[in-house]
Amino acid sequence: MQNELKSIFEPESIAIIGCSPDKKKIGGRPLDYLMKYGYLGSIYPVNPNYEIIEDMKCYETILHVPSDIDLAIIALPQKLVLPTFLACIKKSVKSVVIFSAGFSEIGEEGKKDQEKITALAKKHHIRVLGPNCLGLFNVSKRMYATFSTILENEEPLPEGKIGFVSQSGAFGSHVFTLARQHQIGFSKFVATGNESDIDVADCIEYLIHDEKTSVIACYLEGAKDGNKLINMFKLAAQKKKPIVLLKVGRSDVGMHAAMSHTGSMVGSDSVYDTIFKQYGVYRAETIDEFIDVANAYAELPRMKGDRVAIFTVSGGVGIMLSDQVIENGLTLPETPQDVQNHLKSIIPIAGVKNPLDTTAQVSYMPTLLEDFMKAVLKSRQYDAAIVFLGFSGLKPDSLSTKLTSLIHIKQQFPDIPCVIVTLSNPEAKKIIHDSGLVSNEDPTRAVKILSAMNELRKSKIHLEKACANEEMEVPLVQINQLMSNHRKALTEFQSKEIVRNYKIPITVEKLALTPTEAVEWANSIGYPVVLKGMSPQILHKTEKGLVQLNINNDQEVKDVFNQLKTIIVNEEEAAFDGVLIQEMIKDHSIEMYVGAKRDPIFGQMILVGLGGIFIEVFKDVSMRKAPVSPMVAKEMVEELKASMILKGFRGKTRYDIDSLCNLISQFSFVISMQEELLEEVDLNPIMVFEGSKGVKVADALMKLS
Structure with a gap:
């Protein structure tokens, strides 16, 4: 490309x-x-x-x-x-x-x-x-194939490390102008318009290989080819090119607006959100965050952990920053005691625990800021720093002294990202940028920058797990060989026969077409049993009375068989496919849900949640693009609030999470290998047993495209 x-x-x-x-x-x-x-x-x-x-x-x-x-x-x-x-x-x-x-x-x-x-x-x-x-346009080549009015200014454009791809020309121009006001430059800028040929994914691929680009910023309304976009996300991660993305169309109104604007397929926003997280793409919520994070990724060293040190000239701002650091998933370790003692010897009235308050004395003691930062960061107990300087950026003399200190700190600790917070005029912004430092006027945005840096660090782990599934192999089973009459939905029995072929454990069961056969299967399985009426036109069996539990003898089997058949036969346009004779599970278990939904853009998505009716009540669901490895499956389970129950909350018995994760992974290959044929699949409930007793699929439903 x-x-x-x-x-x-x-x-x-x-x-x-x-x-x-x-x-x-x-x-x-x-x-x-x-x-x-x-x-x-x-x-x-x-x-x-x-x-x-x-x-x-x-x-x-x-x-x-x-x-x-x-x-x-x-x-x-x-x-x-x-x-x-x-x-x-x-x-x-x-x-x-x-x-x-x-x-x-x-x-x-x-x-x-x-x-x-x-x-x-x-x-x-x-x-x-x-x-x-x-x-x-291409800044380094001085090539401008655009009619945007943003270039009418005679000043030369600052060349930067950010390659910017936008599906909206006007939005791109707006972002470009804001970035330029903050002295942030781009390597390339491209607006893709209607994407008759070249699309966002093509441009991302070019920028991944571009030596002048170290970060890719992307404004996205929708995508026509989801797998192509995913492949570019994977390639960017492999080449260590972070992607910062602003995706619009969260609401129904926004989705329709995006559809009319680009002509792209928009798709479910929750699916997009899942894809971005799964493949290490940082999703910004606002234009400010979009620009801030892209610039930080381009200019700051990578964080090695989540520990932040706050240096401030205001105790109040220090408290606010502390709250926001914790709220954004970062930590604020207390300054080591020996370092506290040293700092107190420099200025007894300072706050030295973290946040570190240098007080107004920083304006009268030229080396105070550098002394504090050097002592704290030298302890190697911190992975990043925020420095709040109030309105120093509006006072050239004050700013010059502090910048000298900050440049020294950057040289001594090149592996620790530092974000400066100060009000600044245009001249100060240029001086700060030319010094190789990253600044912002809003303390909250500075915290968000470090939070994004931490997300970039964590995304490496997620990506390793996401790519691990490529090493797995499972047998290929053709679903269309197991279905009949070109039905749009398969019965529970047909659905479970398919997953059984992929070595996914299901309940012991047999399909009976006559009462005599039902009795034979019931005796083979052992009482008590469950009887379920099978009809591809009746998907929710319980609501129609087609599920009967605790059947204990031959006569009950015959009576219930006839009862279930009568219900189906009397249902308009419903076909009778027999009665499923199923074991009655006695061992203690917890019900889980594993399902799939085919997204029109990204294909098969796998979902995990608490089973039975609780999936609809609590909506406690984790989602990924299929297939997933057992490691990613475990990550999905860990995201659920219900995971505490599975782990054995408050001394309760732990359930077999490993077997559940293996089932999730195995099932994800079932749906990914039948990408176009399967519209929706539910395995619900899946019985997860205590200890290491395994799992069993107790019910299943497959809808075909």
Whole structure:
């Protein structure tokens, strides 16, 4: 992908089709930016209405350009886009950016035209960004193929380590402008628009391999290919390129808005959230957090633990920071006693336990901050630091002294991330940034930054577990060979026969088609037994009276068999598939639920929760993309509030969690190997026995696509 997209991110030649001498027009801005910022490649204006633009020869069509073209920018009305694109294909242009709107975002007619562009791009191996997109830029190459007004400012752009991909051009411009105000630079910026060809995942892949990019920031409304996106998340983790992502569309209204904006499939937000956590992607909630975390990932060293030291000139802010540090999953260890004694010898009135309050004396003792920080961090009891300096950033003399101390600390402790909190004017922000330090004006945002750094540390462990499932193997069983009559749902008996083939333990049971056969099976299993009426049209058996417990003799079996058959036969359009004779479980157990739901974007998702009716009552559920390893399955169980019961709460007997986790993992392969065929699966309840007595699936339901 890096080679395929090189012509669009690093073109040696650019043709601007619809080029204009008017710098305020969409066709004029790319030329203005390329010239203003010093693009070193060749530029070819294309417009039949001009012979010369900016002292450059202007060509009538792309076919009249005498040289090979890496990138063509199409800035034309919608009706001219398709014939122009065909001309680009004829010219063997390598890549195209289409600014023009009027495609899938406006309705069916526009969608048809966009689909033609997609088909032509694939057929002729030409890469297309857009249509309906703001374009892209590459700071190090001084290449600006965009019409965004954010570049009208004459100042050179700060080059940074963040590669930014956005499905919204306007949102991307807003974020870019905010980041620029804070002296935060980007390596690349790309707005993908309608994604007729190049999508977010393609751009992420390019940035993963880009040497100028160390962090990838992404604004996402929806994805068409979930597995492709997951593969890029995995690749980014392997290449140690953190991804910070802002995903919109949490609410139903937001989801519909995103759908109309990008034309992407939006999907369930809870599934997206699960995918991000499972594959180590940090999800920001706000634009401020999005920018803060991306910058921190780019500039700060990685945290080795969760221990934070707070240095403050305000006792009140120190207390607030302490609360927020704990609330965000970090720890605040007390300063070692010998270090406390040393600090008290420097300034007796200081607070030295952590938070460490240097008091206002820090303004009168130039080395006080550095002395405190050096003594504390030298103890190696802390993994990160927050330094609250009040409004020092508004006072140049005060700031200069403190920055000197902070730079010394950074040099002495290069492995400990430090976030400075101070009110700052633009000049101070530039000085702080140029010093290689990370600052913020809000103490709460500073805590969130360190919380995000800690999440990055923990995500490595999660990813190792997530990738462990690739080493597992299970037998392949074709579900369609075990089903009949093309039914949309399988009975409990059919469903359990399938999971049994994957070596998942189920209750002892037999299917009887006659009362005589029922008695025979009951005697074989041993009384008491359970009888269940089987019909693929009746999925909730209990509500129809199709489950009878504690059947103790032959006559009861015959009577109940006939009773269950009568209920099914009298049910409109219900087929009678027999009666399931099942063992009556006597051993003490806890009921758990393991299920699956096929997401339209990401495929099979596996869910775990407390079983029986409690899955609906408490909604205490953990979810992952299938398949999962037993390690990840254990992680899922640990996330449940109900896990305390399984572990043996307050001296109670512990249940067989290991067997449950093996079942979860094994089942996850069942659903992932039948990705398209299974719509929904419930194993509920699963009986989890005490100690190491194992598990058994007592009921199952499969719905087919």
